[in-house]
Amino acid sequence: KSITRTVAASAFGDLPQIQLSSRHPDKLHNILKNSIPEDRLLPPVPLDVTKPSTLSPAFSGADVVISLVGVLTGTPKSFEEIQFKGAENVARATKDVGAKLIHFSAIGANSQSHIMYAKTKGLAETSVLRICPDATIIRPSLVFGPEDDFFNRFSRLSKFLPFLPVFGGGTSRFQPVYVDDLARIVEIIVRNDPDVRKLVAGKIIEAGGPEAPLHKLTMAHSADSKTDAGVDTHEMPAPPTVTTAKVEPDRPFSIFTSREKWFIVSVVAFAGLFSPLTSNIYFPAIPTISRAFNKSTELINLTVTMYIVMQGLAPMVWGPVSDIRGRRPIFLACLFILSLTCVGLALVPVSAYWLLMLLRCIQAAGSASTIALGAGVIGDISTPKERGGFFGMFTIGPMIGPAIGPVLGGALSQHLGWRSIFWFICIASSACLVVLVLFLPETLRSLVGDGSVRPSFIHRPIIPVIKSRGESCYESIPKAKTPRNPFLLLVNVDIIILLTLTAIVCAVYYGFTATVSTLYVTAYPFLSQTEIGLCFLAIGGGMVIGSTCNGKLLDWEYRRFAKKATKAKSASEKTQLNEVLAKQTIAENFPIEQISSSPGSASDGPSYF
Numbered sequence: 001k002s003i004t005r006t007v008a009a010s011a012f013g014d015l016p017q018i019q020l021s022s023r024h025p026d027k028l029h030n031i032l033k034n035s036i037p038e039d040r041l042l043p044p045v046p047l048d049v050t051k052p053s054t055l056s057p058a059f060s061g062a063d064v065v066i067s068l069v070g071v072l073t074g075t076p077k078s079f080e081e082i083q084f085k086g087a088e089n090v091a092r093a094t095k096d097v098g099a100k101l102i103h104f105s106a107i108g109a110n111s112q113s114h115i116m117y118a119k120t121k122g123l124a125e126t127s128v129l130r131i132c133p134d135a136t137i138i139r140p141s142l143v144f145g146p147e148d149d150f151f152n153r154f155s156r157l158s159k160f161l162p163f164l165p166v167f168g169g170g171t172s173r174f175q176p177v178y179v180d181d182l183a184r185i186v187e188i189i190v191r192n193d194p195d196v197r198k199l200v201a202g203k204i205i206e207a208g209g210p211e212a213p214l215h216k217l218t219m220a221h222s223a224d225s226k227t228d229a230g231v232d233t234h235e236m237p238a239p240p241t242v243t244t245a246k247v248e249p250d251r252p253f254s255i256f257t258s259r260e261k262w263f264i265v266s267v268v269a270f271a272g273l274f275s276p277l278t279s280n281i282y283f284p285a286i287p288t289i290s291r292a293f294n295k296s297t298e299l300i301n302l303t304v305t306m307y308i309v310m311q312g313l314a315p316m317v318w319g320p321v322s323d324i325r326g327r328r329p330i331f332l333a334c335l336f337i338l339s340l341t342c343v344g345l346a347l348v349p350v351s352a353y354w355l356l357m358l359l360r361c362i363q364a365a366g367s368a369s370t371i372a373l374g375a376g377v378i379g380d381i382s383t384p385k386e387r388g389g390f391f392g393m394f395t396i397g398p399m400i401g402p403a404i405g406p407v408l409g410g411a412l413s414q415h416l417g418w419r420s421i422f423w424f425i426c427i428a429s430s431a432c433l434v435v436l437v438l439f440l441p442e443t444l445r446s447l448v449g450d451g452s453v454r455p456s457f458i459h460r461p462i463i464p465v466i467k468s469r470g471e472s473c474y475e476s477i478p479k480a481k482t483p484r485n486p487f488l489l490l491v492n493v494d495i496i497i498l499l500t501l502t503a504i505v506c507a508v509y510y511g512f513t514a515t516v517s518t519l520y521v522t523a524y525p526f527l528s529q530t531e532i533g534l535c536f537l538a539i540g541g542g543m544v545i546g547s548t549c550n551g552k553l554l555d556w557e558y559r560r561f562a563k564k565a566t567k568a569k570s571a572s573e574k575t576q577l578n579e580v581l582a583k584q585t586i587a588e589n590f591p592i593e594q595i596s597s598s599p600g601s602a603s604d605g606p607s608y609f
Contacts, residue, residue: 020044021058049086055093064190065094066102069124072117079116087124091131100197101135102189103128107206109139112253114478125204134201136189138182141208145179175208182207254381255451260465261381261390267440268374269394271331271432274338276401278367278425279307280540284410284517284533285418292418293350297518303360308510310364316487318369319376326459327377328442334373335433337366342426346419367429371398380443381451388554396544402513403540410533438463449477513539 017040020029025044033041047054049069059065067090071082087103094101103124111122128135146152185207189200256264282304290300322330341363348355378390412420442448442459454460489495513536520532527535 017042019058019062021047023048049089050081052089052093055089056096059093059097059099062094062097062099064100064102065090066104066186066190067091067094068104070104070106070121076116079120083117083120084123084127088127088131091128091135094135095132100190101128101132102186103135103137105137105139105204107139107141107208129202136200136202137204138185139204139206140177140182141206142174142176143179143182144176148179174213175211177207177209181209253383253450256381256465262393263439263465264381264441264443265374265378265390265393267435268331268370268377269396269398271335271370271436272374272394272398273370273401274335274367274425274429274432275311275369275371276398277405277428278338278363278401279304279311280402280405280513280536281409281412281421281425282307282405283513283536284406284529285413285421286517287521288413288418288529293353293356295353299353301515301518303357304510306357307360307364308506310361311368314365314368315372319372322373322376323444323446326442326444326447326455327373327380328436328440328459328461331370331373331436331440332433334366334369335429335436338363338429339426339433341366342422342429346422346426377443380445385555385558388550388558389552391554392550392552399540399543399546401540402543403537405540406513406517406533406536407530408533410529410531414529437461439465441465445478447477453477509539 018036019042020032021044022028023046025046029041029044045058047058049055067087069082069086069090071078074082091101091103105125106118106121108118109121109125110118111126113119113122125137128137185205188196254261286297286300286304290297293300318330318334341359344359345356345363348359374394375391378387378394382390408424409421412418412424439461441451441461441464442455443451447453447455447459490499516535517532520527520535
């Protein structure tokens with residue numbers, strides 16, 4: 001309404017005539033016809049942006065088309081059909097009739113966003129400028145005025161509520177723009193002024209007021225500055241500051257720099273070391289512990305079995321908890337449990353075999369989840385195309401455990417006694433706990449988004465990796481809820497197959513490592529415990545080298561196939577989706593099931609997925 005009134009009242013150039021078009025334009029037309037001269041307000045023409053055939057007749061003879069296409073709520077399909085494809089249809093029809101296009105977008109439009117509103121707005125901007133290179137895109141900030149549904153709503157609430165809600169602690173900043181000032185911007189653009197046209201053609205205009213108050217201050221203003229009709233607009237911020245810019249690059253998936261990501265991966269790899277280390281460091285000392293407790297080797301091996309069982313079950317508890325409460329506090333809790341149980345194991349009396357068994361189970365519950373938590377951290381901060389390299393680095397920690405664990409265990413048991421093994425793990429895990437307390441930031445995207453949202457005190461490191469996070473981007477926080485029952489995964493046949501294959505590999509691995517020390521003591525009685533530990537270096541070294549190489553190989557294979565799949569998709573759907581959408585679709589829904597059956601996999605070499 002404000003744009004229509006302002007443009008109609010323009011005193012520049014020829015008297016403009018305005019036509020209202022929407023699915024149901026009659027209601028707004030009847031409201032405006034009493035305040036706009038009849039010769040300036042043409043009869044309304046209905047149209048539907050999702051039906052291209054209705055657009056060209058409605059735009060026929062127009063010099064300027066002002067597109068206000070948008071919805072605030074709806075399904076992902078409705079957002080795509082209206083805000084993205086609908087905007088594309090309007091741009092094509094505008095180009096067909098030879099008119100200039102002014103397209104209204106929104107602050108925060110981003111084709112990479114997880115929020116469909118912002119994502120489709122960003123995709124629409126790209127398509128509009130591709131179809132109409134001289135179009136002008138306006139990104140209005142929060143708009144206020146006599147009839148806005150934001151400040152007026154809170155103003156009405158303040159009449160009977162003793163408080164007003166603020167979100168995110170009220171620390172977000174708004175830069176509200178007055179509706180008549182926004183309409184004035186449109187009126188200036190539609191003038192037939194070559195200087196103005198040169199300034200705005202093909203540009204994105206971000207329209208916001210000169211002030212950027214905190215959210216809690218705008219709420220206080222809504223409560224204090226109210227009239228019977230709602231917000232008193234004379235007391236709101238002054239006219240807007242308008243900036244023009246080329247299309248902005250998409251916001252990165254994470255604000256962490258590459259160096260910071262590698263640091264975080266290194267820290268969690270250090271923590272991930274303790275899951276296999278705690279298991280493997282025990283192996284060379286099994287004969288010694290068997291003699292100390294006066295139990296058979298089979299009974300001592302049973303403590304290994306129980307450790308492995310808990311090693312499999314614990315991540316199914318800690319993992320979902322970390323998806324809700326955060327990675328950092330669960331990391332700290334696991335390492336704290338590990339340190340305490342190691343103290344108990346170092347002091348366990350040799351007459352209490354049951355206590356040895358119990359403490360080994362609790363020890364596994366604390367140490368085993370560090371690998372799952374580390375994988376979650378990598379998923380939080382990295383995109384699929386870089387994730388393989390990070391996992392290669394991360395798995396070095398868990399792979400070093402089987403390599404150096406038996407060596408350390410054998411040396412400690414031989415020279416300091418078997419109890420020194422647990423004192424060593426206690427000291428090492430406590431040191432890791434201190435490192436995590438000092439340096440590890442929270443990465444869970446439902447809490448910190450892309451890393452820019454400031455979390456609570458318990459989720460913040462004492463020595464932050466990032467000195468300044470800038471403005472908080474709450475749009476980067478995913479809205480999808482995290483499933484809380486991991487056992488539901490077991491109803492998926494594909495996952496059952498993968499788990500079965502992995503279980504076979506793990507069973508063979510532990511069947512070998514758990515029996516080596518006992519077999520070698522019998523077969524090679526001249527070997528010391530340290531020398532038996534050295535025998536584990538071969539398998540551990542192979543795992544370290546293999547995990548590093550496979551990480552790089554996975555990254556290369558992902559990029560190769562993603563590039564091929566993107567070209568195929570954009571070529572087959574070029575009438576519906578542009579290359580930007582094709583890349584976005586591949587990134588979000590990578591067709592991993594096609595890897596083994598694709599022609600590239602068969603001809604170019606083996607598949608590694």
